[in-house]
Amino acid sequence: MIRTEHLTKVYRMGEADVYALREVNLEIKDGEFIAILGPSGSGKSTLLNMIGCLDTPTSGSVFIDGIDTASLNENERAEMRREKIGFIFQQFNLIHTLNALENVALPMFFAGVKRKKRLERAEELLVNVGLGDRMYHKPSELSGGEQQRVAIARALSNDPEIIIGDEPTGNVDTETGRAIMDILEGLNKEGRTIIVVTHNAEVAARAGIRKRMRDGRVLD
Amino acid sequence: MRDKFLMAYRSIRERRTRSILTVLGIAVGIAAIVALMSVGYGMEEAITSELTVYADVIAVFPGKITGPRYVELGGFTDRDVRDVQRIGGIKSIATMTYDAAEVEYRNKRVPIFIIGGDTKELGSFYLEPVGLKEGRWLRENDYKACVIGYRVANEFFSEKVHVNDKLVINGKKFIVVGIFEKGSMLYANDVDPHIFLTLRATKEVLQTHEIKHILVRVYNIEEAEAIAGEIKERINANHGLDDFATAMTMGSVIDQIGTVFTIIRGVLVGIAAIALVVASTGIMNTMLMSVMERTHEIGVMKAIGAKDSDILSLFLLESSMVSLVGGAVGCGFGVIVAEVISFCASTALGIEMTAVVKPAVLFGGIAVAMVVGVLSGLYPARNASMMSPVEAVRYE
Numbered sequence: 001m002i003r004t005e006h007l008t009k010v011y012r013m014g015e016a017d018v019y020a021l022r023e024v025n026l027e028i029k030d031g032e033f034i035a036i037l038g039p040s041g042s043g044k045s046t047l048l049n050m051i052g053c054l055d056t057p058t059s060g061s062v063f064i065d066g067i068d069t070a071s072l073n074e075n076e077r078a079e080m081r082r083e084k085i086g087f088i089f090q091q092f093n094l095i096h097t098l099n100a101l102e103n104v105a106l107p108m109f110f111a112g113v114k115r116k117k118r119l120e121r122a123e124e125l126l127v128n129v130g131l132g133d134r135m136y137h138k139p140s141e142l143s144g145g146e147q148q149r150v151a152i153a154r155a156l157s158n159d160p161e162i163i164i165g166d167e168p169t170g171n172v173d174t175e176t177g178r179a180i181m182d183i184l185e186g187l188n189k190e191g192r193t194i195i196v197v198t199h200n201a202e203v204a205a206r207a208g209i210r211k212r213m214r215d216g217r218v219l220d
Numbered sequence: 221m222r223d224k225f226l227m228a229y230r231s232i233r234e235r236r237t238r239s240i241l242t243v244l245g246i247a248v249g250i251a252a253i254v255a256l257m258s259v260g261y262g263m264e265e266a267i268t269s270e271l272t273v274y275a276d277v278i279a280v281f282p283g284k285i286t287g288p289r290y291v292e293l294g295g296f297t298d299r300d301v302r303d304v305q306r307i308g309g310i311k312s313i314a315t316m317t318y319d320a321a322e323v324e325y326r327n328k329r330v331p332i333f334i335i336g337g338d339t340k341e342l343g344s345f346y347l348e349p350v351g352l353k354e355g356r357w358l359r360e361n362d363y364k365a366c367v368i369g370y371r372v373a374n375e376f377f378s379e380k381v382h383v384n385d386k387l388v389i390n391g392k393k394f395i396v397v398g399i400f401e402k403g404s405m406l407y408a409n410d411v412d413p414h415i416f417l418t419l420r421a422t423k424e425v426l427q428t429h430e431i432k433h434i435l436v437r438v439y440n441i442e443e444a445e446a447i448a449g450e451i452k453e454r455i456n457a458n459h460g461l462d463d464f465a466t467a468m469t470m471g472s473v474i475d476q477i478g479t480v481f482t483i484i485r486g487v488l489v490g491i492a493a494i495a496l497v498v499a500s501t502g503i504m505n506t507m508l509m510s511v512m513e514r515t516h517e518i519g520v521m522k523a524i525g526a527k528d529s530d531i532l533s534l535f536l537l538e539s540s541m542v543s544l545v546g547g548a549v550g551c552g553f554g555v556i557v558a559e560v561i562s563f564c565a566s567t568a569l570g571i572e573m574t575a576v577v578k579p580a581v582l583f584g585g586i587a588v589a590m591v592v593g594v595l596s597g598l599y600p601a602r603n604a605s606m607m608s609p610v611e612a613v614r615y616e
């Protein structure tokens with residue numbers, strides 16, 4: 001279960017303070033599929049980054065399975081990202097010097113999984129997202145949709161409970177977006193918690209729960 | 221661990237152009253250090269080895285050297301030579317007579333220094349180290365023959381002098397039987413502008429019986445100073461003067477040059493220090509650049525669960541591999557450059573000189589590459605790994 005308490009993030013821009021998140025209290029139960037909507041600049045990405053342990057709050061806390069992530073040290077937070085969370089970016093963010101297989105295997109590399117085992121699992125994951133014939137392609141040799149599917153496979157690498165997607169369909173066409181949502185839906189059926197930010201009503205419609213954000217607040 | 225090596229290797233190979241540039245950036249700096257040091261050591265070796273050939277020689281002049289001035293006080297007598305011969309520890313003695321004479325060749329007259337002495341002794345002092353370019357050396361009964369220095373043959377007259385040409389020295393005809401090679405460094409002034417005759421011919425041409433120069437070789441270089449003192453004392457006693465003779469050991473000359481060397485070495489160290497700073501800045505720059513442009517990648521790795529220590533160890537491996545290769549390539553370049561510089565210098569200056577590549581310099585070069593390379597690679601990697609993943613991912 002994920003819970004935020006008075007979660008606040010303030011960016012200092014010179015003299016002015018920008019409140020990206022204001023006292024956000026949100027609860028996401030295990031196995032939920034939640035879509036977050038809202039106008040640009042409302043704080044959606046900031047919220048996902050806090051939940052995904054990619055950034056630290058100014059005040060307030062994020063609890064994942066009862067652990068206050070803000071109280072963890074850097075190594076423990078890295079471990080949290082590695083084991084419990086799979087993050088999917090709008091820009092895919094694959095390592096461009098590695099091929100699809102190696103990209104998918106990378107989180108297992110950091111987890112200390114043996115080479116043979118991690119390549120086997122990476123292969124399996126790529127087959128599952130329909131890229132069995134693209135394993136040795138570099139990101140630059142893949143389409144946007146294919147890259148995003150590699151990114152999803154990478155997010156699943158260490159079998160996390162939570163999948164977070166910040167506009168995962170934002171850089172692909174409608175058809176590919178649907179395919180990606182199919183995959184996410186499948187993962188949700190396996191029992192994983194899915195949190196996606198989207199601007200797309202059709203995508204949002206497929207989530208079990210929708211939340212709107214405005215000016216750093218989550219509306220009811 | 222093997223995985224990390226593979227990963228680092230992959231990352232270097234995939235970024236081929238960047239890696240080559242980084243290696244080159246490091247190599248250039250290291251090459252500068254290695255080349256400078258090797259040329260410097262080569263120069264030092266060239267001069268000392270040339271000097272040590274002479275180390276057992278004592279030169280005896282009738283006169284006094286005060287600073288740059290040499291005041292000649294006449295000549296030595298046969299009695300002086302006999303007295304010197306009686307001193308223990310002396311291997312050989314060469315007596316020489318010299319003076320300027322008017323030399324004519326194809327209607328051009330030039331004053332030239334004539335040196336005469338026992339042909340064997342002259343040979344051991346001049347022929348052995350310099351060597352002949354053409355013709356042959358003087359024989360004891362060559363009263364009408366001469367051997368000329370390189371500049372006499374090529375520069376002093378309007379036309380070049382060849383073997384079998386005739387020179388007129390103070391009105392007497394001599395046939396040129398040999399021409400010296402160009403003398404290197406020490407010998408350039410001793411041989412190149414002179415004409416060599418047998419002792420008898422010299423005495424005739426110069427109308428003198430005086431001996432102007434005694435060269436003594438000793439068995440034991442360590443005794444040279446003491447023997448030189450004794451020579452001086454005996455000759456001075458013969459002439460009843462305190463400062464009639466000057467006896468100079470080459471060892472003392474070498475000592476003097478030794479102080480020059482400490483200066484040269486100081487300059488070398490200075491140049492090396494500058495090269496080091498230049499090299500280090502270059503290495504730092506290329507390394508900083510190549511790691512900084514990967515901040516985004518570092519961010520992504522962190523986002524998918526890499527610890528700071530994972531990232532640091534990856535970059536530590538990568539930058540030490542690149543630095544090692546850069547250092548090694550730089551050493552190779554440096555040696556080649558040093559050889560080329562030495563070759564050019566020896567042909568241009570007429571010095572016998574080869575680059576001296578000391579293993580310590582090579583190890584030092586690689587060590588500098590490693591230390592500077594790794595530190596300047598780790599610094600930006602550490603900075604990037606300390607950013608929050610979001611910040612680093614956003615970095616372009």
Ligand SMILES: Nc1ncnc2c1ncn2[C@@H]1O[C@H](COP(=O)(O)OP(=O)(O)OP(=O)(O)O)[C@@H](O)[C@H]1O
Pocket residue numbers: 011012013018019020038039040041042043044045046047
């Ligand atoms: N690193 C930063 N420095 C300063 N301000 C920031 C930073 N990151 C975000 N912000 C500000 O915080 C607010 C929320 O940004 P956030 O990226 O969370 O919006 P968003 O809802 O994801 O928008 P979009 O739909 O355009 O992605 C914005 O006003 C933004 O300008």
Ligand SMILES: [Mg+2]
Pocket residue numbers: 044045046166
């Ligand atoms: Mg956003």
